[in-house]
Amino acid sequence: MxxxxxxxxxxxxxxxxxxxxxxxxxxxxxxxxxxxxxxxxxxxxxxxxxxxxxxxxxxxxxxxxxxxxxxxxxxxxxxxxxxxxxxxxxxxxYQAICQDIILNAYVAYILGLAEAAFNDNHPLNEWYIKIEKAISLINNGLDAAIVTNIVEIQLLGRFGVKPNLRNCVICHDNTGICDFSESYGGLLCQKHWHLDPNRLRLDRRTIYFLRFFSQVDIMRLGSINVKEETKDKLRLTLNQIYNNDVGVNIKAKKFLDDIKKWPHIVLNDDR
Structure with a gap:
């Protein structure tokens, strides 16, 4: 018909x-x-x-x-x-992405993660716009690792994993020092740290960016600077969440993990 x-x-x-x-x-x-x-x-x-x-x-x-x-x-x-x-x-x-093997890998990972979250033949709706924006930001020079972290955190809900990063999961306090608990699925304030001896023991700055990335509107994202030490902690934290609670295997992710083992001179050659 x-x-x-x-x-x-x-x-x-x-x-x-x-x-x-x-x-x-x-x-x-x-x-x-x-x-x-x-x-x-x-x-x-x-x-x-x-x-x-x-x-x-x-x-x-x-x-x-x-x-x-x-x-x-x-x-x-x-x-x-x-x-x-x-x-x-x-x-x-996306010229900058095509000419840079590392940016290429970050974008391949973002697309692979989105594909795992939505599967084929399912419209992404607003997520198409977000993914397109993330790729554009990376192509225009925004820190690819940070853009990727934002996508990773905000995509967790699509995998049925949505940690509470707004306040303490026990008393809902959002004013004090918090840490992340996988067992409780989110933040624990200092008063309740005793409930999880295996909490991740993250510093305040890492917790701040986890919370910020979970709420930021990527469509309005401007420049953002994060110290390398904090970026490493964010990466380790998200690796742990994805490995333990999500379990997807994206080929480009292994390449990104291997980059950390490359000699510093290689990573900075002609850049």
């Missing part, structure tokens, strides 16, 4: 001809001449697209299917299985 909606989408059963925006997550070779391209779309969530002839020299849409490309596409969207791209209206790359 053919039906045109108010948004200009032509529906043919479970197939939709649509215009949509998206960010290329990754691509992989398929058969001799084709490619499969995973795109985070603004209207349909994560979708896998079959692109015929993408490996041929001079392919007309080649620039629009490069990883970390943002574009407006026209194509066939299937509710299940592969979808198809027929045309591209405009496309641009």
């Amino acid at each position: 053919r039906k045109e909606t108010s948004k200009g989408v032509i529906v043919l059963g479970t197939t939709k001809m649509a215009e949509f925006s998206g960010i290329v997550v990754y691509r992989k070779d398929y058969r001799e001449r084709d490619m499969l391209v995973k795109i985070l779309t603004d209207r349909f969530g994560f979708k896998m697209f079959f692109v015929r002839g993408a490996r041929k020299k001079g392919f007309r849409l080649s620039a629009a299917i490069l990883p970390f490309t943002k574009a407006t596409y026209i194509g066939t969207i299937n509710d299940e299985g592969l979808s198809f791209i027929s045309a591209v209206k405009e496309a641009s790359q």
Whole structure:
């Protein structure tokens, strides 16, 4: 049955001809001449697209299917299985991200985390805008580690893990010194530290940023400076929460963890 909606989408059963925006997550070779391209779309969530002839020299849409490309596409969207791209209206790359292996890894991790949180074929709604903004901030020079921390903390709820970072989980006091307790699922004020001998024993600055990152509107985020020591503690804390309570395995995350082992001179070469 053919039906045109108010948004200009032509529906043919479970197939939709649509215009949509998206960010290329990754691509992989398929058969001799084709490619499969995973795109985070603004209207349909994560979708896998079959692109015929993408490996041929001079392919007309080649620039629009490069990883970390943002574009407006026209194509066939299937509710299940592969979808198809027929045309591209405009496309641009996140240049700074494409040229920096570390920024590349941070963005790959953010996209991988979002994919794990939402799965394929589920619209992200406001989270598409947040992810797009996070990538733009990283591309424009904001600290990639901090932007990633914000996304990690605010995505926890999508995994069914939402620690109370506003106040003490026992008495709801938010004025005193607090620490984080995995057992109690959030903050414990100093009066209740005795309840959890395994609390994380975080310093006040780390707790401050955990609380701030859980509430900050990423759409309004400006410059932010965090000491390297605090960034390391934030990283260890979020690693512990994700490893113990979430359990997702994102390939780019291992690379980011391995970066810490690289010689300092390598990390700062030509930067």
